[in-house]
Amino acid sequence: MISVKECEKLIRPKLSDARFYHSQCVSKEAAKLAKQYGADVNKAEIAGILHDICKETPIEEQLKIIERFGIMMQETEKKTHKLYHAISGAAYVKHIIGIEDGDIIEAIRWHTSGKKNMSLLEKVVFVADFNSADRDYPGVEEMRRLAKISLEDAMLYGFAFTIAELTKKGVLLDLNTAEAYNDIVLCLNERKERV
Numbered sequence: 176m177i178s179v180k181e182c183e184k185l186i187r188p189k190l191s192d193a194r195f196y197h198s199q200c201v202s203k204e205a206a207k208l209a210k211q212y213g214a215d216v217n218k219a220e221i222a223g224i225l226h227d228i229c230k231e232t233p234i235e236e237q238l239k240i241i242e243r244f245g246i247m248m249q250e251t252e253k254k255t256h257k258l259y260h261a262i263s264g265a266a267y268v269k270h271i272i273g274i275e276d277g278d279i280i281e282a283i284r285w286h287t288s289g290k291k292n293m294s295l296l297e298k299v300v301f302v303a304d305f306n307s308a309d310r311d312y313p314g315v316e317e318m319r320r321l322a323k324i325s326l327e328d329a330m331l332y333g334f335a336f337t338i339a340e341l342t343k344k345g346v347l348l349d350l351n352t353a354e355a356y357n358d359i360v361l362c363l364n365e366r367k368e369r370v
């Protein structure tokens with residue numbers, strides 16, 4: 176398996192100082208959450224360090240990567256440029272860096288929108304992206320508190336935050352995000368009923 180240091184060398188020329196630092200912080204946070212919730216720590220730190228690899232790549236170039244590897248996007252994804260870096264990033268990591276681990280690739284693929292039935296590693300990277308040490312937004316302390324309780328509690332907060340932001344701005348809501356939100360609500364409801 177590729178090391179975090181090797182990944183750092185690969186992302187460094189592609190990212191600004193702030194984004195590079197963010198990636199390091201997400202990697203560390205993902206490793207911490209993986210330890211806490213029983214996910215693969217090594218995969219979590221690799222997915223974390225690589226998750227924003229294409230975030231600063233021009234949109235046209237990202238589209239080329241997406242098309243070159245025959246990735247189909249849904250209609251709302253096509254119209255939401257913010258989601259491109261997760262799709263192109265997953266393709267880049269798989270086809271250009273040559274990472275074969277599907278769990279890592281999928282964790283990168285879904286780190287922005289989320290989706291229903293997320294794997295443990297996907298959840299870990301998703302939450303780590305919200306919680307990393309460099310993050311400073313209204314609500315980050317609550318997010319960090321919830322992440323100590325359960326990944327799903329933190330995710331509900333994360334999705335609600337994202338959906339509120341999108342609807343406030345009047346921009347498209349990705350269908351995967353809506354499905355992810357419903358999925359987490361159902362999961363937490365079931366958990367409540369069991370208690």
Ligand SMILES: [Fe+2]
Binds near residue numbers: 226230260286287
């Ligand atoms: Fe991202």
Ligand SMILES: [Fe+2]
Binds near residue numbers: 201226304
């Ligand atoms: Fe990120």
